[in-house]
Amino acid sequence: MRVALFVPCYIDQLYPAVARATLEVLERQGCTVSVPLGQTCCGQPMANAGFEAGSVGTMQRFVDLFADFNYIVAPSGSCVAHVREHYKRLPQNDAVQHVRARTMELCEFLTDVLGVEQLDARFPHRVGLHESCHGLRGLRLASSSELQVPRFSKVQRLLELVDGLELVPLDRADECCGFGGTFAVTEEALSVKMGRDRLRDHVAHGAEIITATDMSCLMHLGGLARRQQMPVQIRHVAEILRGEDG
Amino acid sequence: MSTPLPEIPLPVIDHAAAAARFVADEARTNWHDASLWQVRQKRDRAAQAVPEWEALRDLASKIKAHTLSRLDEYLAQFEEQATANGIQVHWAKDAAEHNQIVHAILARHGVQRLVKSKSMLTEECGLNPYLEAQGIEVVDTDLGERIVQLAGEGPSHIVMPAIHVKKEEIGALFHEKIGTPAGEADPGRLTEAARQHLRAHFLSADAALTGVNFAIAETGGFVVCTNEGNADLGVHLTPVHIASMGIEKIIPAAEHLGVFLRLLARSATGQDLTVYTSHFHRPRQGQELHVVLVDNGRSAHLGRADFRDALKCIRCGACINTCPIYRRSGGHSYGSTVPGPIGSILTPGIDLKKYQHLPFASTLCGSCGDVCPVKIDIPGQLYRWRQLVTEEGHAGRSKRRVMAVAGQIFRNPRLFRWAGKLGRRLLRWLPQRAVYHQRNVWGRARDLPEPPRQSFLEWYAAHRSDNANKKGHDQ
Ligand code: SF4
Numbered sequence: 001m002r003v004a005l006f007v008p009c010y011i012d013q014l015y016p017a018v019a020r021a022t023l024e025v026l027e028r029q030g031c032t033v034s035v036p037l038g039q040t041c042c043g044q045p046m047a048n049a050g051f052e053a054g055s056v057g058t059m060q061r062f063v064d065l066f067a068d069f070n071y072i073v074a075p076s077g078s079c080v081a082h083v084r085e086h087y088k089r090l091p092q093n094d095a096v097q098h099v100r101a102r103t104m105e106l107c108e109f110l111t112d113v114l115g116v117e118q119l120d121a122r123f124p125h126r127v128g129l130h131e132s133c134h135g136l137r138g139l140r141l142a143s144s145s146e147l148q149v150p151r152f153s154k155v156q157r158l159l160e161l162v163d164g165l166e167l168v169p170l171d172r173a174d175e176c177c178g179f180g181g182t183f184a185v186t187e188e189a190l191s192v193k194m195g196r197d198r199l200r201d202h203v204a205h206g207a208e209i210i211t212a213t214d215m216s217c218l219m220h221l222g223g224l225a226r227r228q229q230m231p232v233q234i235r236h237v238a239e240i241l242r243g244e245d246g
Numbered sequence: 247m248s249t250p251l252p253e254i255p256l257p258v259i260d261h262a263a264a265a266a267r268f269v270a271d272e273a274r275t276n277w278h279d280a281s282l283w284q285v286r287q288k289r290d291r292a293a294q295a296v297p298e299w300e301a302l303r304d305l306a307s308k309i310k311a312h313t314l315s316r317l318d319e320y321l322a323q324f325e326e327q328a329t330a331n332g333i334q335v336h337w338a339k340d341a342a343e344h345n346q347i348v349h350a351i352l353a354r355h356g357v358q359r360l361v362k363s364k365s366m367l368t369e370e371c372g373l374n375p376y377l378e379a380q381g382i383e384v385v386d387t388d389l390g391e392r393i394v395q396l397a398g399e400g401p402s403h404i405v406m407p408a409i410h411v412k413k414e415e416i417g418a419l420f421h422e423k424i425g426t427p428a429g430e431a432d433p434g435r436l437t438e439a440a441r442q443h444l445r446a447h448f449l450s451a452d453a454a455l456t457g458v459n460f461a462i463a464e465t466g467g468f469v470v471c472t473n474e475g476n477a478d479l480g481v482h483l484t485p486v487h488i489a490s491m492g493i494e495k496i497i498p499a500a501e502h503l504g505v506f507l508r509l510l511a512r513s514a515t516g517q518d519l520t521v522y523t524s525h526f527h528r529p530r531q532g533q534e535l536h537v538v539l540v541d542n543g544r545s546a547h548l549g550r551a552d553f554r555d556a557l558k559c560i561r562c563g564a565c566i567n568t569c570p571i572y573r574r575s576g577g578h579s580y581g582s583t584v585p586g587p588i589g590s591i592l593t594p595g596i597d598l599k600k601y602q603h604l605p606f607a608s609t610l611c612g613s614c615g616d617v618c619p620v621k622i623d624i625p626g627q628l629y630r631w632r633q634l635v636t637e638e639g640h641a642g643r644s645k646r647r648v649m650a651v652a653g654q655i656f657r658n659p660r661l662f663r664w665a666g667k668l669g670r671r672l673l674r675w676l677p678q679r680a681v682y683h684q685r686n687v688w689g690r691a692r693d694l695p696e697p698p699r700q701s702f703l704e705w706y707a708a709h710r711s712d713n714a715n716k717k718g719h720d721q
Pocket residue numbers: 513558559560561562563564565566588614617618619620621622
């Protein structure tokens with residue numbers, strides 16, 4: 001099985017530790033992971049801002065670079081949802097269809113492809129799980145609170161395999177954090193308000209750490225928390241699944 | 247020599263600015279958010295109690311898809327049946343024609359006073375000011391509608407038009423307008439005062455206008471859902487009943503009604519059914535019954551394959567209640583009759599320039615799509631409207647420039663690595679003052695992450711290049 005790691009552009013630049021943790025988690029599960037060094041971005045930031053047409057070159061690059069792999073794994077629900085849903089824009093040849101079907105979010109890959117039932121990881125903290133929207137409703141990583149379907153969460157199930165970790169309950173299980181890409185800037189007031197409301201929910205329930213599949217949500221929440229000196233930190237889910245002393 | 251016709255500058259709805267004003271009052275924002283979240287929770291409990299909820303949504307969505315695919319036939323069938331029942335059917339291609347038709351009916355009967363029960367369509371058409379200018383008194387009889395009418399405002403929600411008004415404010419308004427005691431803020435007593443006040447209007451009215459929730463092609467009848475009984479009271483007391491409906495309200499047969507009625511009230515307010523579900527099939531003895539079928543942009547919308555599904559909407563308001571943006575920005579921030587997610591996919595079809603910002607008043611979180619009882623892919627449509635805003639040339643110049651640069655960078659890995667490195671260096675070297683400049687909108691309320699010395703790909707190339715896949719490295 002040829003597995004490639006796709007590292008979203010902002011994670012590559014701002015959170016290399018998250019990418020390393022993802023690589024480590026995959027390797028510990030016995031995967032041989034390739035990292036094509038020519039990778040840049042999936043094109044989502046432009047497309048969500050209304051510039052999908054201008055991002056077609058970026059999309060095509062992504063397909064060319066990753067088409068030879070059996071699976072393309074990324075530590076981001078949002079980028080993966082973008083590839084799967086919006087690469088419809090490209091002519092649907094075999095390569096595009098393959099890449100759309102086989103690009104997977106980390107937790108999804110661990111659950112659905114590797115069938116992980118055990119993790120050798122310890123993280124003795126009270127953790128609040130933020131179900132990032134695009135992973136939640138775009139990839140169905142968990143049952144959203146609106147749908148009347150049996151409850152599940154792939155991310156939560158993996159976190160429960162981590163030794164010492166205690167998940168805190170939340171008042172609003174899957175409310176948006178207000179990041180939303182360019183929304184964070186164009187609708188700054190709302191974005192900030194939404195983020196603060198989310199933080200309050202986590203802190204009120206005693207979370208020491210907030211985790212998520214998407215670093216973009218966490219960058220927003222973490223930035224707000226630090227500015228307000230709130231007693232809560234952010235960790236990408238890969239960093240937790242690898243364990244604290246990884 | 248001809249001089250070019252100048253373009254008339256129309257106001258563009260600035261949702262972000264209106265939202266910022268709303269959010270500035272944090273206590274009020276929290277109150278507004280909590281009120282609507284409570285409605286969402288009631289909806290959740292009601293939906294949970296129906297084991298076949300998801301199957302119902304699916305069915306409703308498919309019935310609507312079918313109906314829209316044959317809308318012309320079903321409308322013609324409805325007209326035929328309704329006419330056979332003794333209903334007078336009118337067709338209005340736009341708001342102006344609708345208002346003229348209604349006025350002509352009222353004028354023929356010498357109507358001075360019209361009682362209306364909640365109809366968002368007449369809001370959309372601007373009927374009240376039109377009739378008032380012709381000297382006809384229009385009284386909205388739905389409590390929430392009456393509150394905003396007395397306050398001289400538009401509705402802020404399609405199901406709960408006065409959801410943005412606190413009970414103390416209603417007390418003050420009623421004190422001024424209908425003479426309740428100063429300081430009265432008890433909802434029960436205020437409601438009773440409104441009933442007495444409205445009763446007088448009901449008794450003196452010469453005609454009643456209602457909306458329509460569902461019109462049935464097979465039977466030529468229609469259904470109106472209310473909680474206060476005001477629609478029925480108006481209709482029973484007056485000799486003329488006018489029902490205004492958008493052409494998308496049609497359903498094929500009576501057997502389909504149950505599917506929608508089971509979904510509507512549960513999605514809207516968490517009730518199993520609205521208190522009144524009134525069926526009208528023919529005028530009662532001595533009464534005239536008119537139905538006005540209004541297009542007003544709907545058939546144009548039907549022609550847009552990517553956006554057609556928005557016409558499935560049954561106006562339950564669930565997407566509005568669940569929307570984290572709406573809950574914190576209020577209905578008036580959308581500058582249109584229908585606010586929230588459904589408004590943001592309908593209004594760009596009416597005037598893309600004016601409403602160009604509404605598709606961006608969203609994080610694309612998707613809650614609206616999952617809550618919608620007719621399964622409209624609202625986030626998908628928001629995304630597609632965003633593309634059209636750009637294609638039609640409404641995106642601002644600086645945004646276009648930034649996006650053009652991003653497009654270049656992401657296509658070129660060398661440039662990407664160089665730009666990333668430069669950016670991280672700048673973040674490290676620049677003094678805090680420069681980084682957290684007022685124009686750094688991100689940084690006004692949020693810290694930036696500590697920029698690392700090495701990107702992941704730089705680290706990987708340096709440490710793990712032996713098992714690195716070189717493909718694409720030098721492209
Ligand atoms: S779009 Fe769906 S959820 Fe929103 S008002 Fe219409 S039917 Fe209700």
